[in-house]
Amino acid sequence: MIHSTTDGPVVTIELDRVDKRNALNDDMLTGLAEAFAAALDAGARAIVLTGRGPVFSAGADLSGPVYDKGFLDTLVATLQQIETAPVPVIAALNGSAIGAGLQLAMAADLRIMAPDAIAGIPAAKIGVAVDEWTIRRLVSLVGAGQARGMLIGCDPLGADRAHDLGFANRIGDLADAQHWAQTIADLAPLTLQHYKLVLNGDGAREAAPEDRAAAMMRAWESDDLQEGRAARVEKRPPRFTGS
Numbered sequence: 001m002i003h004s005t006t007d008g009p010v011v012t013i014e015l016d017r018v019d020k021r022n023a024l025n026d027d028m029l030t031g032l033a034e035a036f037a038a039a040l041d042a043g044a045r046a047i048v049l050t051g052r053g054p055v056f057s058a059g060a061d062l063s064g065p066v067y068d069k070g071f072l073d074t075l076v077a078t079l080q081q082i083e084t085a086p087v088p089v090i091a092a093l094n095g096s097a098i099g100a101g102l103q104l105a106m107a108a109d110l111r112i113m114a115p116d117a118i119a120g121i122p123a124a125k126i127g128v129a130v131d132e133w134t135i136r137r138l139v140s141l142v143g144a145g146q147a148r149g150m151l152i153g154c155d156p157l158g159a160d161r162a163h164d165l166g167f168a169n170r171i172g173d174l175a176d177a178q179h180w181a182q183t184i185a186d187l188a189p190l191t192l193q194h195y196k197l198v199l200n201g202d203g204a205r206e207a208a209p210e211d212r213a214a215a216m217m218r219a220w221e222s223d224d225l226q227e228g229r230a231a232r233v234e235k236r237p238p239r240f241t242g243s
Helices: 026-041 067-084 100-107 132-142 142-154 158-163 174-185 191-201 210-220 223-234
Strands: 002-006 010-015 044-052 055-057 089-093 096-098 112-113 118-119
Touching: 002 026, 010 026, 010 174, 026 067, 044 100, 044 174, 055 089, 055 100, 067 100, 089 096, 089 100, 089 174, 096 100, 100 118, 100 132, 112 158, 112 174, 118 191, 132 142, 132 158, 132 210, 210 223
Parallel strands: 010 044, 044 089, 055 096, 089 112, 096 118
Antiparallel strands: 002 010
């Protein structure tokens, strides 16, 4: 499910669950964590993260244990591992990055998007809620107005708009990301480590106030979440009631 290839100082890590649109489950997250650890142990100076097939990642596998707290804890830990890696991480969005797939991209330091790639967080369509880090980091990367549209309106973000906003540093493909990573790998590592610490110190990792943490948990424990799950299985629009 996870493949790693090495080219000098650059390691490319690929999500490979093409038949499920690279949706994340426990095995994918475990493999991803192991691949990042192995890359760093091998002395990688830059890491490229991408997906095989036409999709970067469709997010968490909604047919699996995504609704279990254990899965969410593993996802959060994996995102933190990517974010705190002491080398630059480039996310090469070869296609759509949705939900947890977008979270992976946001945990990276730089992003290259294919021209037809989109990013989105349609959590409100299924009755779940993303965490404080995701909301704050999204605001940091795309601005408050765009973040509100993506979260409250479930609006997708296309590559051109993402580039205009600075979310996508460049428009391109995996080869472009790997070439950029090779260039970055020649730069001073301690300088880049300092920059990463400062840039990621945007407040996204600060603990959520009690009322906001409780609001998120109300969504995860709600009847609406169960309705969202049932609607997906029954292939019908959900009927949310706010309870």
